[in-house]
């Protein structure tokens with residue numbers, strides 16, 4: 096830690112800019128003209144998703160029927176068509192909802208139903224094809240693939256991760272030991288992350304991301320890889336984030352985690368919302384259908 100403190104004290108230049116709390120970020124592509132306004136109940140909204148559509152474009156994805164043989168090629172040449180190279184995947188199809196301060200929203204759905212895509216869109220990492228996402232404050236996405244560097248030690252990843260979240264060197268020094276303790280990786284913190292088990296990596300990512308108070312925290316499956324004790328600690332931390340007036344979105348295949356942590360559940364099915372409401376009711380319907 097002394098070494099780290101020394102390294103931190105050598106960091107020169109301006110402190111990273113802390114995102115302004117009350118910025119309202121508007122994604123491009125406003126909702127189509129003539130659409131009915133959302134039904135917004137009272138409360139302080141933190142995230143508004145309005146008729147959101149996300150389309151992936153996959154290049155070089157010709158079907159078997161389209162590619163590769165001379166007859167197809169000749170037909171295309173005669174019809175003056177280009178080589179078919181692009182396929183579209185319509186992953187989120189007209190999703191609308193409003194999230195409020197203090198909400199912890201679980202997102203459930205079968206594989207490929209659009210859960211991760213929706214989180215990435217709320218985080219501002221995917222541009223809407225149509226519709227819009229409005230957020231009050233800075234959303235942070237914590238995923239199993241969050242951008243930590245495998246070849247660097249846990250210690251360096253903690254420092255870089257904290258800077259990336261906009262912490263000052265003094266805040267990083269304050270939080271460092273707490274992050275190590277929370278993650279439970281002990282002396283592994285001195286080793287490169289490439290030597291960690293997937294559970295250890297996920298725990299460290301969660302510990303780093305949750306060390307800061309987030310306006311909107313988006314968690315993709317990170318809790319599923321922890322053991323029971325870590326899950327309990329994470330649930331407690333999520334509750335604290337909610338209490339400090341943040342909003343949490345949680346994607347997890349383990350429905351117990353969702354039931355124990357969330358006050359609301361959104362069920363996505365083939366890119367659309369099938370149900371949105373009380374966790375017990377939504378999970379009961381999800382388990383049946």
Ligand SMILES: Nc1ncnc2c1ncn2[C@@H]1O[C@H](COP(=O)(O)OP(=O)(O)OP(=O)(O)O)[C@@H](O)[C@H]1O
Pocket residue numbers: 151152153184185186204205206207208209210211212213
């Ligand atoms: N980068 C991508 N390029 C093209 N298609 C993608 C991409 N990522 C996801 N998809 C497609 O978008 C759809 C939704 O995927 P998404 O990963 O959001 O679903 P999910 O509900 O999170 O699935 P899982 O439970 O398996 O994690 C799927 O049909 C998937 O194949």
